[in-house]
Amino acid sequence: GASDEAGSGGNSGGGGDDKITLGFSQVGAESGWRTANTKSVQESAASAGIDLKFSDAQGKQENQIKAIRNFITQRVDVIAFSPVVESGWGTVLKEAKDANIPVILTDRAIDDPDTTLYKTFIGSDFVEEGKKAGQWLVKEYEGKSDPVNIVELQGSPGAAPANDRKSGFAEVIKADPKFKVVASQTGQFTRTDGKAVMETFLKSQPDIDVLYAHNDDMGLGAIEAIEAAGKKPGTDIKIITVDAVKDGMTALSENKINFIVECSPLLGPQLMDLVKKAKGGETIPQRVITKETTFTPEQAKEALPSRQY
Amino acid sequence: MTNLLRHRLFWPIAVLVVLLASNLVFSNNFFSITLQDGHLYGSLIDILRRSAPLVLVALGMTLVIATGGIDLSVGSVMAISGALACLLIGDLSNPDAVGPVLLVVGAAIALCLVFGLWNGFLVAVLGIQPIIATLILMVAGRGVAQLITGGQILNVRSEPYRVIGAGYFLAVPVSFLIAAAAVALTVALTRRTALGLLLESVGGSPTASRLAGIRARRITIMVYVFAAAFAGVAGLIYSSDVSSADSNAAGNLIELNAILAVVLGGTALTGGRFSIAGSVLGAVIITTLDITAVSVGVPVETTLLFKAVVVIILCLAQSATFRAKVFGRFGPKRAEVPA
């Protein structure tokens, strides 16, 4: 049976005042990007006067489900979470729905056909990010007919950003046969693996023109490998990455990276707006896309001083 | 010939050779070594360089396993040491001065020693089962590392620090030299002194060892301290390699690889006899395996499967019973029962 609406406000974990309680389940702290994301949520909750129940899933879906279920028993007002994976949320979200708790997805989508299970999804479009990377490449090599050998550093196998950034990119470049992905391996989204895999690429692939890395960290690791091999990153090998964290932007401004597609972690303020609306029962759009852009070295130099993460 | 076949390390070496040979066939100039900017450059050098952290961790793990224990916390200790080093270097006024960096490195390793003592205390003094005792630090340690870095990736720009993991000395990778020195130290410590014998005795039979007057407790604590110290050095190499501390990725799952290396090298997990050469070889095999998967171009989806197959083959090849059953060598032998 569904618990009645009236109970939810009064019993919220906050202790009886009128503060909105938000249960937020984060994926983990697997990267600087994620930590910035967490920080953004925490800070904007504080400044919006929202009582935040934060739970870290340490990269495991089961932990996230547990957390959501606990939020339901604690009768928070709104639940928000960044799904670890796309599938498998039907059951627990239905429990939330039965308990009349609105759910907001952040950063990553879920694939449940029943879109009434959540109020909205706020986050980037990873496929679009891949496409942006591809489009820049196509433009860069416009008018040239020599084959372009690309190596790709993928994210963790199976992770949504890895999948989508790969497919978006592939979709754009497949239009022109001169683009060829000669090697593609996982760099696990980390610098060390990015460096290690790139080192091997440099030896096993005689000719590399372009490196496409699914995040900045792998790209930064790869730069070290390229330099150790006596090549000049950004010149001998063109580098495209995604994310635009501070370190990546610095490298971009130094022309070691040629192009970065932004993927902003600063969802906090937007999320808090949505939380308030959801609590108030206002209608909100099913999909909210974070404001994101792309950076060239010149733009990076400009943006760098004001970069927060 | 049979003697050679029966040698403890024959099969690991054979697998290593096969792995390298497959590179010869499937990937270009894998074996070329050139001089690049005054240092050696080539895939084989990569293998030496990249084996270093795993070799270090496997060394410590070998000693721990010899006493019948296990240390799951090495990965977290790696993360902590890298995080602390990067944090401290970030605070240095002149990160390019050698002295302060050495001090920082010393501080990081000292912290790891404390963690080693902690593990040893739980196991030897409180008598908690090693797997659980070290699980505590495995879980909490990574949190500590993240606490140090504030969950961010800490970047450092320090030439002396960079040398540890990415530098060269006389054209040879420094990380390799460090690992080699650690191996030499461990060999000297265990085989030149009586430590090896006492370790094997404690691992083989704790009760008998106690009655023979061995200070099992002290020795047990010591091996955990060693394991943590080596893990700490490995963490420094890991973080210095990319001049940054990533508390999440550093040493992730390295405990499994290290244990795998130790066992591939012929040391039994039940404790007792151990082989340092075997563990080093095991670590090199695992690194080679990872590099081979990339250089041969195994698709991402099948990398793990590839690893599984190699491990299975190696295990079976090492099993005397398997060889006997399949090749009928050495005559069948059913049960190993003490006389």
Place this chain on the structure above:
Amino acid sequence: MAEQLKMTGIKKAFPGVVALDGVDFRLLPGEIHALMGENGAGKSTLIKVLTGVYDIDGGEIELAGTPVRLAGPLQAQQAGISTVYQEVNLCPNLSVAENIFIGREPRRFGRIQWSEMRRRAQRSLARLDLDIDVSAQLDSYSLAIQQMVAIARAVDLSAKILILDEPTSSLDASEVRQLFTIMRRLRDDGVAILFVSHFLDQVYEIADRMTVLRNGRLIGEYRTEELPQRQLIGKMIGKELEALGEIEEQAREATVPERGTPILEARQLGRTGAIAPFDLTIQAGEVVGLAGLLGSGRTELARLLFGADRPDHGQLLIDGKAEAVKSPREAMAKGIAFSSENRRTEGIVGELTVRENIILALQAERGWMRPIPRRKQDELVDKYIKALQIRPADPERLVRNLSGGNQQKVLLARWLITEPRLLIIDEPTRGIDVGAKAEIQRLVAQLADGGMAVLFVSAELEEVLRLSHKIEVLRDRRLVEELENGDDVDADRIMQTIASGATP
């Protein structure tokens, strides 16, 4: 009569040793057949080959006329062979009752009937005159009781062939008598019994026939009454042995040492639940024997002196000074050595070599930083391998693969090289052949003459009598009497003390 078991031309080689070389062996129904030989002669190996623990490299095995190749102990059991192997091979973590019945527990509807099992276990132990709590864990009992449990299990299997490999090594006279009664009864029921023991008296008391092995070869098969002891010994060791008589005199002649400050003095030392407070002094050059029945607390007493267990009562004086000996390590520092009766779990380290096992205690004493130089090691080890006739005389062999008796010698060597001032030896002659036993006894006497104090614990009363200057009699975990060994003291006198329970 048709053989119950016939083994012909059995060959078995381990890497580096030929353990059995063309051995023939037969066992008739309704006989007790002793398998004799020195330590390492191949007795246990023959038994393990028979029960399928090892594969044979050559030869035939026939059971009741049909050739068989048993694939393991399970099959052997199913074929009607039940075995007590040399070392106690039971599961220490299970209860006594389970150890007796595991694999053939009484069941109803597939469900084990625990109470029925306990009842039956109680009954089968009662036949051995043993009344213990069968639901207690096995390892809470002494080795002797464990040995009895193993025997109870084997006897209870009601097999056609019963194999007992040194079942009496830890037992005292009354237990042995009880076992023999049962063996005779089984023999009369037509069971073929294979019996291994190094106690010749026992063999002559019970065996109908015997087969002698030497160095893995068959020497011959004899009827017991046709082969006098001296000849048997000759056949076992391959030459005539005169040593045996000599030691007896030697020990007796040894002078009683001067009474000065004792090396060790216990004043009301005790440990609740283990041994009642006792007084004991040991002088330099004195051999003190502990006598008592199974479970009388001899081992407990010895362990207290060595710091293996901590006393909770009284005090210990070494050289007249009160010392707290809290660990074996501290005892060793005071010049005390202790060789445990339980060599498999508390003695040898199986995966180490003979050399390493021998130097272990000495090395532990020196600490890990001061390794014994290899040359010194080899020297020491060689000396003791020769002195104690450890076979095979290969210091690099794993101790695990040595025969039981030779393992015992390795342990003794371990302590002897530490040159202790007080040597505590708990059942040092367990499972040791006649020749070596004589050798060890002579050694003990010699050491005492050289000024070493020895605390000698043995279930074999004769041995204690032969060697000791002073005998401490224990009963029910209490030291009841101290006897100066003299002409008036003999086995009967001690048994009387034990029976009457004289209190000091």
Place this chain on the structure above:
Amino acid sequence: MIDVSTPPTPQRNRSILGSRRVYRPNTRHVPVLATLALLIIMYSIGVYNYEGFGDTQVLLNVFVDNAFLLVVAVGMTFVILTGGIDLSVGAVIALTTTVAATLLTAGWPAGVVLPLVLLIGTVMGLGMGAVIHFFKVEPFIATLAGMFLARGLSLLINRNSIPITNDFWTQMAQKRFRFGEGIFISLNVVIALIVVLIAALVLAWTRFGRNVYAIGGNADSALLMGLPVGRTRIAVYTLSGFCASLGGVLYSFYTSSGYSLHGQGLELDAIAAVVIGGVLLTGGSGYVLGTVLGVLVLGLIQTIITFQGDLNSWWTRIVVGILLFVFIVLQRLVTRKAK
């Protein structure tokens, strides 16, 4: 829950020969009792500190959320009781869910898929058991290879997470047994409890169960005592494989999805639960009830953290570590005292 896993305490019969008796309290129950007591204390602290912690549903949620872990841990208990270890369970879960999701998506009927996936895990367990027994490969390595293999296979099948929309699956996933307003358990819990019950009965009352203990006590002796050591050992790994795949099915009920990264690190959770529950890693001692308590401990720690609600990632880890530490040390001290 009743302690069915323990054989009933025997009545000690009064002896005639009083002198020949030795009384010892049954120390084998101490670890389990200590765990139970500490668990209750921990729960009380939670209730005292957090509003709403005392709700029945919070406690039930621990079961609901850990049902699959419980099932896996039960299989693990058998393995550890024989002195072995099974690292493949997490990966088998992943494989099970991936295969199930793939086949269901392809339109196979649930009635076929369910037994099929259970079979896959069972066969994998059988395979590992056979390798361990026949070829004398260390369990750690054999099952590590199994882990690589299973995860590699599921990655090969599909690297993305696959939703399960099959009716039967959805029904099972959403089946709830309600005991009143907002108080419920899921089907998973019922299945898990049945598994626990059966396992406890098997261990305490059947020959197979007792053989498991015997092998853990001393495998060499068990062999010489004529116990079917090989068969039992293989059976144990098979059982663990089955439990892992059943756990996988429950996991797929729980998450309604199949994914190659499901159940990562779950093997450690399972091992930790078993060991916390008082089972000795060296084998031969412990009860299924202990394992249940171990799972509850882990679940309760997590619940406390969620109720705390203001811990960031690293503090989460550190606090989990601290709670684990406090629990284990207290348990150890209590147990030691009692002995």
